[in-house]
Amino acid sequence: MKAALEMFGIEKERVWFRFISASEGKLFAQTVDEMVQTLKRLGPNPLKNKWEI
Amino acid sequence: MKHFLLDVDERGVNRTLASFLERLVSDGMAGALLVPKDTASGKAAVMTLIKSPGEIKNINPFAPVSPVNAARIVSDLTITGVPGEKVGVLLRSCETRALVELAKHNQANLENIIIMGMDCLGTLDPVDYSEVNDPGGNLAEEWMEVSAEGEYREEIRGKSIRRVCSACSHVEADHAALHLGWVGLGGKQILVSVGDEFTGWASSFLGEGSENVPEGRQQSLGAVRSRREENKRRLYDEFNDRTRSVESLLKEISRCIKCYNCRRVCPLCFCRECIFSTEIFRHEPDYYLSRAGRKGLMGLPADKLLFHLTRINHMGLSCVGCGQCESACPVKIPLGIIFKMAGERLQQIFDYVPGRSLEEDPPLTTYREHELEPR
Numbered sequence: 001m002k003a004a005l006e007m008f009g010i011e012k013e014r015v016w017f018r019f020i021s022a023s024e025g026k027l028f029a030q031t032v033d034e035m036v037q038t039l040k041r042l043g044p045n046p047l048k049n050k051w052e053i
Numbered sequence: 054m055k056h057f058l059l060d061v062d063e064r065g066v067n068r069t070l071a072s073f074l075e076r077l078v079s080d081g082m083a084g085a086l087l088v089p090k091d092t093a094s095g096k097a098a099v100m101t102l103i104k105s106p107g108e109i110k111n112i113n114p115f116a117p118v119s120p121v122n123a124a125r126i127v128s129d130l131t132i133t134g135v136p137g138e139k140v141g142v143l144l145r146s147c148e149t150r151a152l153v154e155l156a157k158h159n160q161a162n163l164e165n166i167i168i169m170g171m172d173c174l175g176t177l178d179p180v181d182y183s184e185v186n187d188p189g190g191n192l193a194e195e196w197m198e199v200s201a202e203g204e205y206r207e208e209i210r211g212k213s214i215r216r217v218c219s220a221c222s223h224v225e226a227d228h229a230a231l232h233l234g235w236v237g238l239g240g241k242q243i244l245v246s247v248g249d250e251f252t253g254w255a256s257s258f259l260g261e262g263s264e265n266v267p268e269g270r271q272q273s274l275g276a277v278r279s280r281r282e283e284n285k286r287r288l289y290d291e292f293n294d295r296t297r298s299v300e301s302l303l304k305e306i307s308r309c310i311k312c313y314n315c316r317r318v319c320p321l322c323f324c325r326e327c328i329f330s331t332e333i334f335r336h337e338p339d340y341y342l343s344r345a346g347r348k349g350l351m352g353l354p355a356d357k358l359l360f361h362l363t364r365i366n367h368m369g370l371s372c373v374g375c376g377q378c379e380s381a382c383p384v385k386i387p388l389g390i391i392f393k394m395a396g397e398r399l400q401q402i403f404d405y406v407p408g409r410s411l412e413e414d415p416p417l418t419t420y421r422e423h424e425l426e427p428r
Contacts, residue, residue, distance in 0.1 A: 001366050003398060003399055003402055004362065004365050004366050004369060004395060004399060005362070007296070007297070007395055007398060008296055008297070008298070008299055008302045008362070009297060009298035009299045009300075009301075009302070010299060046299075047299055047358075048348075050299050050300055050303060
């Protein structure tokens with residue numbers, strides 16, 4: 001999926017795929033935090049404004 | 054595979070093949086046939102299921118047109134079970150590969166299906182075919198004779214073969230129990246290549262047969278393949294530039310009218326319920342208004358980019374590059390090349406070639422740890 005998005009110029013950092021076991025609550029929270037930070041840094045998806053209409 | 058030569062008699066290719074296939078039925082090797090046959094007007098060659106041997110005589114097996122990917126038809130015939138008798142289906146490469154993909158995804162049953170393959174050097178858009186074909190004419194024969202002699206052409210009576218066909222190097226059809234070849238044979242003979250189950254039958258009237266294909270055929274096939282690879286590289290370069298950013302991709306698909314024809318004709322878009330036809334994409338009036346409110350306006354129908362990206366993600370790994378999507382597109386979006394190119398890149402990640410083998414698992418149904426390594 002990342003490859004398909006990248007092919008058409010959509011940043012792959014916007015899609016995350018992680019394996020987290022049900023017992024790893026802390027890791028889950030950390031990963032979500034990390035993802036939120038990354039997305040904040042990336043800003044809103046530029047696609048929104050690229051659409052012609 | 055054992056190879057036999059079938060001489061084209063004075064009645065021409067179609068009648069010669071009709072007699073050959075009639076024999077397949079009268080000798081009990083098949084109970085019915087699914088083969089291309091010209092309609093009475095000559096304006097279309099359609100896949101026809103023939104039960105009565107007497108009806109075989111007007112077939113047009115090598116007609117350079119593929120109005121639908123016939124794998125879909127075989128899927129329709131077998132989706133609810135196994136046919137009560139053997140059905141011989143005559144397919145070109147993109148169709149046998151699509152059929153194998155469908156069988157792997159439980160969308161077709163190959164039991165009691167005899168895959169008969171044929172050489173294909175490309176097909177015309179169905180509209181072009183109906184313009185240049187004449188009722189009872191010999192367009193297929195013309196195309197076959199010129200191509201068979203080694204002269205390379207991408208044009209039939211002034212009409213170009215479809216763009217994806219010009220980039221396709223699959224001349225022979227894979228997975229065939231019985232294959233009809235004509236490239237590199239001078240137009241006066243047909244190469245009948247058969248697997249074990251048909252060797253006895255073929256040698257009963259075609260002589261001894263040989264382990265090797267006639268001299269010249271391999272060279273002709275090689276020449277066609279390298280020309281097609283060259284075309285493909287050129288087209289991929291062009292379309293890579295045309296789709297490498299969201300802006301440029303949008304330029305290509307912005308005229309999409311969301312008719313879903315591409316989805317309807319795609320042999321691998323087989324979901325019984327497509328997400329785009331579900332409640333998920335049926336919205337309340339206020340949803341549209343609030344979405345329009347965000348930018349002040351919104352184009353409709355909405356979500357064209359989302360539709361095409363979703364389709365690439367859903368069937369890209371199985372895309373055989375048959376280009377039916379492009380032929381069916383009323384606004385002429387170059388979908389065939391875009392999907393073939395994107396599909397091949399996705400397939401490379403998993404070292405997967407759709408339609409290559411029945412035993413190879415579709416990549417998304419298996420888990421291999423190394424596939425998850427960051428790339």
